[in-house]
Amino acid sequence: xxxxxxxYYLIFLFxxxxxxxxVRPALRCWVIVVSGCLFxxxxxxxxxxIRGVLCLFIFLAEAIMSRLYRPGSRWCVWGLFQSVALLxxxxxxxxxxxxxxxxxxxxxxxxxxxxxxxxxxFTFEFYHYAWDRKHGKTEAGALGEYLAFILFFPTMVAGPIxxxxxxxxxxxxxxxxxxxxxxRGISRILTGLVKKFAIADLLTATTNHxxxxxxxxxxxxxxxxxxxxxxxxxxxxxxxxxxxxxxSARLFxxxxxxxxxxxxxxxxxxxxxxxxxxxxxxxLIDYVFIPLGGSRVTAPRVYANVxxxxxxxxxxxxxxxxxxxxxxxxxxxxxxxxxxxxxxxxPSPSRVLRWASSGLTFVGVSAGWAFxxxxxxxxxxxxxxxxxx
Amino acid sequence: xxxxxELLEYIGGERDLPxxxxxxxxxxxxxxxxxxxxxxxxxxxxxxxSSKFMYIDF
Numbered sequence: 197x198x199x200x201x202x203x204y205y206l207i208f209l210f211x212x213x214x215x216x217x218x219v220r221p222a223l224r225c226w227v228i229v230v231s232g233c234l235f236x237x238x239x240x241x242x243x244x245x246i247r248g249v250l251c252l253f254i255f256l257a258e259a260i261m262s263r264l265y266r267p268g269s270r271w272c273v274w275g276l277f278q279s280v281a282l283l284x285x286x287x288x289x290x291x292x293x294x295x296x297x298x299x300x301x302x303x304x305x306x307x308x309x310x311x312x313x314x315x316x317x318f319t320f321e322f323y324h325y326a327w328d329r330k331h332g333k334t335e336a337g338a339l340g341e342y343l344a345f346i347l348f349f350p351t352m353v354a355g356p357i358x359x360x361x362x363x364x365x366x367x368x369x370x371x372x373x374x375x376x377x378x379x380r381g382i383s384r385i386l387t388g389l390v391k392k393f394a395i396a397d398l399l400t401a402t403t404n405h406x407x408x409x410x411x412x413x414x415x416x417x418x419x420x421x422x423x424x425x426x427x428x429x430x431x432x433x434x435x436x437x438x439x440x441x442x443x444s445a446r447l448f449x450x451x452x453x454x455x456x457x458x459x460x461x462x463x464x465x466x467x468x469x470x471x472x473x474x475x476x477x478x479x480l481i482d483y484v485f486i487p488l489g490g491s492r493v494t495a496p497r498v499y500a501n502v503x504x505x506x507x508x509x510x511x512x513x514x515x516x517x518x519x520x521x522x523x524x525x526x527x528x529x530x531x532x533x534x535x536x537x538x539x540x541x542x543p544s545p546s547r548v549l550r551w552a553s554s555g556l557t558f559v560g561v562s563a564g565w566a567f568x569x570x571x572x573x574x575x576x577x578x579x580x581x582x583x584x585x
Numbered sequence: 586x587x588x589x590x591e592l593l594e595y596i597g598g599e600r601d602l603p604x605x606x607x608x609x610x611x612x613x614x615x616x617x618x619x620x621x622x623x624x625x626x627x628x629x630x631x632x633x634x635s636s637k638f639m640y641i642d643f
Contacts (some may be wrong), residue, residue, distance in 0.1 A: 198638070200638075376601065379617065380598045381598065382621070383596070383598030383617070386598075386621060386624035386625065386628065387596070387597035387598055387624060389632075390627045390628055393631035393632050394628075394630070397631065398631070400636060429639075430639060434639060436638075442599075446598075454599075
């Protein structure tokens with residue numbers, strides 16, 4: 197829950213934001229560190245008990261390790277490995293062992309598996325810092341500053357995924373416009389809560405139908421409506437979350453990256469991804485797509501890079517085959533778009549064609565939601581019913 | 586469409602200034618207070634539905 201609880205606002209956000217602005221500059225980062233630790237301990241205990249609480253050591257170990265990172269250093273490579281290993285261990289252990297023991301009893305099954313709070317997001321920030329330090333793209337900063345970066349609680353749990361070189365100047369000299377920051381920040385938080393309560397949660401009533409039993413028995417016309425409702429629900433839900441996170445950060449006088457910019461109005465799939473979960477897209481481009489060779493290699497390699505990037509995006513969204521298929525579906529759409537662009541050149545500026553293109557993009561994205569919210573068999577059943585009746 | 590998006594972004598707290606061509610009254614203290622009252626009323630009306638955010642531990 198977190199952002200829709202009173203305790204988040206009354207115990208953590210407002211006291212920490214006011215204290216952050218009240219103390220002298222040298223102590224600001226420690227206000228973030230202490231409040232971030234308390235936030236993590238409190239909500240981790242709610243989710244995973246004492247095991248969740250102990251995961252705070254992950255942050256402390258990472259902060260100590262980060263002091264060893266130098267441009268070109270092997271410690272940075274170790275840091276990269278450590279970030280990926282952490283994510284794989286907690287999030288994918290049972291998924292990967294399930295693949296190894298395919299069809300047989302999984303002897304390595306971790307019965308009490310749990311996810312440390314925000315692990316999918318904070319490991320990406322760890323990875324970014326190690327990579328950028330290795331390539332000399334960011335300064336080390338002080339220990340307190342790096343701890344403040346990884347423990348900044350408004351973005352700790354589900355992003356937006358920050359960059360250290362963007363965050364550091366804002367941490368050192370946050371905005372001093374108290375009234376404007378509080379007015380705009382609180383407006384953003386209230387808007388996020390309305391999107392969550394009044395729209396996303398209301399759409400849940402419709403998207404609850406997306407299961408094997410109901411897909412089998414539903415009227416055919418209802419199936420696309422359920423998928424569209426799911427698309428809007430996930431958009432409203434996650435953009436609401438991002439609104440609250442960004443608004444919360446604004447109370448500290450710190451601006452964090454935007455995550456959504458009207459993605460459903462975009463006229464092609466590449467533009468959709470450039471405006472949907474933008475901080476993740478940029479992370480994937482910088483730390484997966486470009487290191488693979490990006491678009492400066494032969495055409496077949498570029499398509500392979502796109503598919504690999506979206507494969508990783510899908511797998512990151514969840515330890516399940518249907519998320520992988522969802523990622524590959526988007527990879528395929530991006531490849532088709534790239535091939536079409538290479539064949540036809542720049543699109544026509546015609547408004548009608550642009551709207552038609554937006555409609556087609558919306559259909560492609562909506563079709564993909566089946567693999568996001570249903571297992572592969574049920575998603576295929578939904579398509580069969582949709583096409584054959 | 587562009588204007589509508591920018592206006593909604595301003596009301597929602599994303600932009601610091603309203604889009605060009607908007608009447609000045611929209612950024613008055615009264616209008617902003619009214620926005621908060623409406624948003625709080627909507628939150629109060631719908632908060633019973635509350636469920637977990639999808640992207641936490643998904």
